[in-house]
Amino acid sequence: xxxxxxxxxxxxxxxxxxxxxxxxxxxxxxxxxxxxxxxxxxxxxxxxxxxxxxxxxxxxxxxxxxxxxxxxxxxxxxxxxxxxxxxxxxxxxxxxxxxxxxxxxxxxxxxxxxxxxxxxxxxxxxxxxxxxxxxxxxxxxxxxxxxxxxxxxxxxxxxxxxxxxxxxxxxxxxxxxxxxxxxxxxxxxxxxxxxxxxxxxxxxxxxxxxxxxxxxxxxxxxxxxxxxxxxxxxxxxxxxxxxxxxxxxxxxxxx
Numbered sequence: 001x002x003x004x005x006x007x008x009x010x011x012x013x014x015x016x017x018x019x020x021x022x023x024x025x026x027x028x029x030x031x032x033x034x035x036x037x038x039x040x041x042x043x044x045x046x047x048x049x050x051x052x053x054x055x056x057x058x059x060x061x062x063x064x065x066x067x068x069x070x071x072x073x074x075x076x077x078x079x080x081x082x083x084x085x086x087x088x089x090x091x092x093x094x095x096x097x098x099x100x101x102x103x104x105x106x107x108x109x110x111x112x113x114x115x116x117x118x119x120x121x122x123x124x125x126x127x128x129x130x131x132x133x134x135x136x137x138x139x140x141x142x143x144x145x146x147x148x149x150x151x152x153x154x155x156x157x158x159x160x161x162x163x164x165x166x167x168x169x170x171x172x173x174x175x176x177x178x179x180x181x182x183x184x185x186x187x188x189x190x191x192x193x194x195x196x197x198x199x200x201x202x203x204x205x206x207x208x209x210x211x212x213x214x215x216x217x218x219x220x221x222x223x224x225x226x227x228x229x230x231x232x233x234x235x236x237x238x239x240x241x242x243x244x245x246x247x248x249x250x251x252x253x254x255x
Contacts, residue, residue: 095119095251101144103245106153106238114157115142115249116230124189124196124223135189137254142231142246143182146207149241150175157244159185159202159213160230161221166198167213171206179207181244183231189221196223 096117104112124136146155151173159167166187187200198221202213221227229251233244 092254093252095253096249098249099247100249101245101247103243104155104233104235106148106235106240106242108233108235108238111158111160111232111234114144114231114233114244114246116228117249117251118226118228121225121227122223124192124221124227135192137186137188138229139252139254140183140185140229140231141248141250141252142185143180143248144244144246145178146171146176146181146244147178147242148174148176149239153238153242154236155206155238155242155244156234156236157181157183157204157206158230158232158234159183159200160232161187161198161219161227162225164220166200166219167202169202169204169206169211169213171211172209174207176207181206187219189223190218192223194222194224196221 098115100115102114104114119138140159148171154173155171157169158165159169167185169183171181182205184203185200186202187198190197190199197218199215200219201215204211204213231246231249235242
């Protein structure tokens, strides 16, 4: 005898519910069924601060739960190498990139900007108080070419934040034609405010001669105002046959 339509539909509905429950159970078994919170919907990279972590070499142990990561990579005390999933990780990236070639001729004796970038007021910060790290780390890369027609001219490059010179780098006298120069400048924000402080260091070369500049004392930085990071150039005993140009300028925030 044929099954009445209403009964048949009910059986199908019950079967569908059973199938859905079975699928949910499978997902729960592999720990993939995370119900997103309002915060995680806005930011898919949210990490639970319940994570306990320790680092041994390059390995990381987590005892908490990271949303959206399968159980094979989370929970328990499984050793993993996902250091950037720790709560101590802060987003980083390039703030600006410029390949505009700017030259400063040998007759220029005043500091002249090769390239610069302005960090807006009140945007530098310290890390989260949950951890003990210090504040933002800024890295500047500047590079280009350098020419002199004799050994008497010298060019001075400066790394500046606003009107404050963090580092001064002066070339060694020699004749050079389209020789390279570069500056790798890193500084760390230690404290904030009108009397903010930073630690800074430079690795540099001009015409393949090392020109590293060491940090010898804490440097001031007022984080409540706009801060323009600049690489400047000025010549001494130069002439029309001397010039320096910048061809790469990159500013990154590392944390």
